[in-house]
Amino acid sequence: MNAIERAGKELSRLPGIGPKTALRLVYHLLKADPARIAQLTGALTDLADRVRPCERCGNYSDSDLCDVCSNPRRDHTTVCVVEEAYEVGAIERTGQYPGVYHVLGGKLSPLDGVGPESLRIAGLRTRVAEEGVREVILATNASMEGEATAVYLESILRNVQSLRVTRLARGIPVGSDLEYVDGTTIAEALLGRREM
Amino acid sequence: MNAIERAGKELSRLPGIGPKTALRLVYHLLKADPARIAQLTGALTDLADRVRPCERCGNYSDSDLCDVCSNPRRDHTTVCVVEEAYEVGAIERTGQYPGVYHVLGGKLSPLDGVGPESLRIAGLRTRVAEEGVREVILATNASMEGEATAVYLESILRNVQSLRVTRLARGIPVGSDLEYVDGTTIAEALLGRREM
Numbered sequence: 102m103n104a105i106e107r108a109g110k111e112l113s114r115l116p117g118i119g120p121k122t123a124l125r126l127v128y129h130l131l132k133a134d135p136a137r138i139a140q141l142t143g144a145l146t147d148l149a150d151r152v153r154p155c156e157r158c159g160n161y162s163d164s165d166l167c168d169v170c171s172n173p174r175r176d177h178t179t180v181c182v183v184e185e186a187y188e189v190g191a192i193e194r195t196g197q198y199p200g201v202y203h204v205l206g207g208k209l210s211p212l213d214g215v216g217p218e219s220l221r222i223a224g225l226r227t228r229v230a231e232e233g234v235r236e237v238i239l240a241t242n243a244s245m246e247g248e249a250t251a252v253y254l255e256s257i258l259r260n261v262q263s264l265r266v267t268r269l270a271r272g273i274p275v276g277s278d279l280e281y282v283d284g285t286t287i288a289e290a291l292l293g294r295r296e297m
Numbered sequence: 298m299n300a301i302e303r304a305g306k307e308l309s310r311l312p313g314i315g316p317k318t319a320l321r322l323v324y325h326l327l328k329a330d331p332a333r334i335a336q337l338t339g340a341l342t343d344l345a346d347r348v349r350p351c352e353r354c355g356n357y358s359d360s361d362l363c364d365v366c367s368n369p370r371r372d373h374t375t376v377c378v379v380e381e382a383y384e385v386g387a388i389e390r391t392g393q394y395p396g397v398y399h400v401l402g403g404k405l406s407p408l409d410g411v412g413p414e415s416l417r418i419a420g421l422r423t424r425v426a427e428e429g430v431r432e433v434i435l436a437t438n439a440s441m442e443g444e445a446t447a448v449y450l451e452s453i454l455r456n457v458q459s460l461r462v463t464r465l466a467r468g469i470p471v472g473s474d475l476e477y478v479d480g481t482t483i484a485e486a487l488l489g490r491r492e493m
Contacts, residue, residue, distance in 0.1 A: 116325050130344060139345065144307040145337060
């Protein structure tokens, strides 16, 4: 395999990049300023060398504690539990969440061999026990497995004294036509209806 | 900018990869085996260090002469002229072309400041003059600029003694319905019709 084929093969192992797209990227890089490849490989090497999970919440970070955990102005008594680190960004971008996070690193999925011990659940229990947490918001996905993970977490946190365990609201997405929203979602939105 | 943002920014400079896709790739790499990033950066560094244009035809290669130019079983009297190196692969994959190539490195595009001197045209003239070339197949794209480039090349090669200058046939793509083929293509296919 020559250098072009090898670079194409490595790029095509990335999600959403097929062999043809990978080759197109390789030829793009070959035609671009050679410094571009050095910048790209430098950034990726830094990624491998410097980024690791935050010791407290599991979010990716350049340092031992992530930007959120090390920020004294965040509300450390409210912990939002997400499946994956990239979901932290989705919530951060709303600018509406003052609390901190806990990244599970996946969801319960017995068929794939992912049980509670494969996720960052022991760490969540420790934080709840030791950090004066008053509310845990379960923000796992609205999929079957995300739902099952939320139910499991609720069951192990249920008996912690003076801890609220909440779940993100279900309802009609902003901008949606009722006509195109599935029945289960409409039913959930009816159940969760609020005074105007 | 932290390491994650920088890797995302570098990846999003690749064609067809927006900021969201780039971040998805970054998180994919972070979650994958760390050796994956090393393999990817190794392959890209090799690409930058080892791959350069073939001295004769301009195709990318690991060595001074590319695999095609250094192959004595290829027909070195027939030269297929393409705009970009990746188009060599498209023709090679047909397995139907015994000749060699010449990569222009672009197409004439006066509005973008690309004149004949920006392309590998002097090298083509030298090859035709010195290598006993008997046929030049103009395989520039069927776009306006590709067509203009072919017309220009024909004009400078027209007076070379005993040299055939040909152009890839225009016609109905295999598998197409006439209904969906544009009129210009049908007209070209009529002009270029062949005995069955």
